[in-house]
Amino acid sequence: MKAANKAVKSISDDSAKSAPISTNDIPYGFDEQVLQEVRNNRVWMQDPKYFRSVIVSPSATMKMLNHAHSGVEKGIKAGGKPVEVMGLILGRPSLGKERDGTDLRTLIVTDCFPLPIEGAETRVLADDAEVINYMISLGEAIEQTRKEKFMGWYHSHPFDVEIHSHCFLSSTDVSTQLQWQRSEDPHGNPWLAIVIDPLRSLAKKRPEMGAFRVYPPEYLAPVNETPDGSIVNDDSSRIERWGSCWNRYYTLEIDHYISALGSQIVQVLTEEVLWMRTLSTNPMQENENRDRYSERIQMLANKLNGCPLQSNTQKRSSRIKETFLPEKQIASSGTSEESALEKINQAAKDLSLEISHAQMLQLTKKYLFDSEL
Numbered sequence: 001m002k003a004a005n006k007a008v009k010s011i012s013d014d015s016a017k018s019a020p021i022s023t024n025d026i027p028y029g030f031d032e033q034v035l036q037e038v039r040n041n042r043v044w045m046q047d048p049k050y051f052r053s054v055i056v057s058p059s060a061t062m063k064m065l066n067h068a069h070s071g072v073e074k075g076i077k078a079g080g081k082p083v084e085v086m087g088l089i090l091g092r093p094s095l096g097k098e099r100d101g102t103d104l105r106t107l108i109v110t111d112c113f114p115l116p117i118e119g120a121e122t123r124v125l126a127d128d129a130e131v132i133n134y135m136i137s138l139g140e141a142i143e144q145t146r147k148e149k150f151m152g153w154y155h156s157h158p159f160d161v162e163i164h165s166h167c168f169l170s171s172t173d174v175s176t177q178l179q180w181q182r183s184e185d186p187h188g189n190p191w192l193a194i195v196i197d198p199l200r201s202l203a204k205k206r207p208e209m210g211a212f213r214v215y216p217p218e219y220l221a222p223v224n225e226t227p228d229g230s231i232v233n234d235d236s237s238r239i240e241r242w243g244s245c246w247n248r249y250y251t252l253e254i255d256h257y258i259s260a261l262g263s264q265i266v267q268v269l270t271e272e273v274l275w276m277r278t279l280s281t282n283p284m285q286e287n288e289n290r291d292r293y294s295e296r297i298q299m300l301a302n303k304l305n306g307c308p309l310q311s312n313t314q315k316r317s318s319r320i321k322e323t324f325l326p327e328k329q330i331a332s333s334g335t336s337e338e339s340a341l342e343k344i345n346q347a348a349k350d351l352s353l354e355i356s357h358a359q360m361l362q363l364t365k366k367y368l369f370d371s372e373l
């Protein structure tokens with residue numbers, strides 16, 4: 001730790017002497033007059049899909065993930081399911097390549113603030129009077145101390161880990177986001193929605209989050225186009241991945257930015273400190289993951305029990321089925337059963353790979369530190 005502290009101090013001293021600003025530092029500072037011009041122009045009002053990407057600061061990412069994970073821990077400790085959480089996002093629209101190093105169709109997230117709100121599956125509401133007053137007072141305090149504004153909201157979807165991410169907008173999320181966009185977009189403040197999948201983030205060891213904006217009611221999305229721009233003809237696949245309102249919103253590409261100093265600090269910490277944590281910890285030994293492993297195995301077993309088994313009787317009656325049932329109905333029933341089994345099979349593979357990776361990590365540590373040389 002002493003070596004890391006010395007290295008960080010050395011970096012700070014060297015950074016203070018440097019003259020040019022790295023492109024990574026540009027989003028942290030901006031021209032307020034130019035930003036006001038962008039807000040006044042409101043070009044996003046002419047195009048329902050104007051914004052295409054989002055860049056998020058490391059602090060905002062960490063705060064959102066920590067808040068989402070706290071909801072998971074709180075729900076599990078109470079003996080129930082993980083709790084959904086919600087917060088507000090601070091940021092602004094991009095000023096363009098020359099001033100921000102990003103495209104004008106980009107939104108910049110600089111910070112976030114948790115709200116004292118909890119929800120259930122597919123819905124998180126902020127309709128309590130105390131919460132609304134808290135949001136108003138927080139917004140007023142931010143305007144006095146920060147140059148940015150609240151420009152979006154985030155919430156978590158702590159559902160069971162499956163093949164697909166649970167980053168989507170439910171019908172309640174879509175109506176909430178539409179209400180915010182109608183209120184904020186015309187006043188130069190384009191509104192953003194971010195959804196975090198905390199359990200998948202824990203399982204995959206990376207942030208699982210999605211950024212979204214909704215279409216105005218008068219806009220008709222292209223036929224069979226899903227929020228990510230893909231054309232999917234199967235309605236069940238669309239709903240499974242994107243929810244029942246799959247044609248009412250679209251996704252924005254998410255990227256992250258970090259200052260030059262922050263990048264150097266992360267590099268130093270990785271070299272000097274984080275390797276020790278990697279060697280001294282094991283995901284399998286964490287209480288939360290141990291509970292989750294057993295729950296996921298039980299969930300797979302329950303799904304397998306629910307899958308229909310092909311019996312000899314079914315095989316003998318297949319000729320009758322072909323005679324009296326349309327070909328499409330036979331094909332669709334077979335395809336749905338196969339797809340269900342494929343999903344369970346893939347989920348089982350993912351789980352076994354996670355456990356195998358953790359066990360190999362432990363064996364490697366044992367070989368390195370416990371074996372006699």
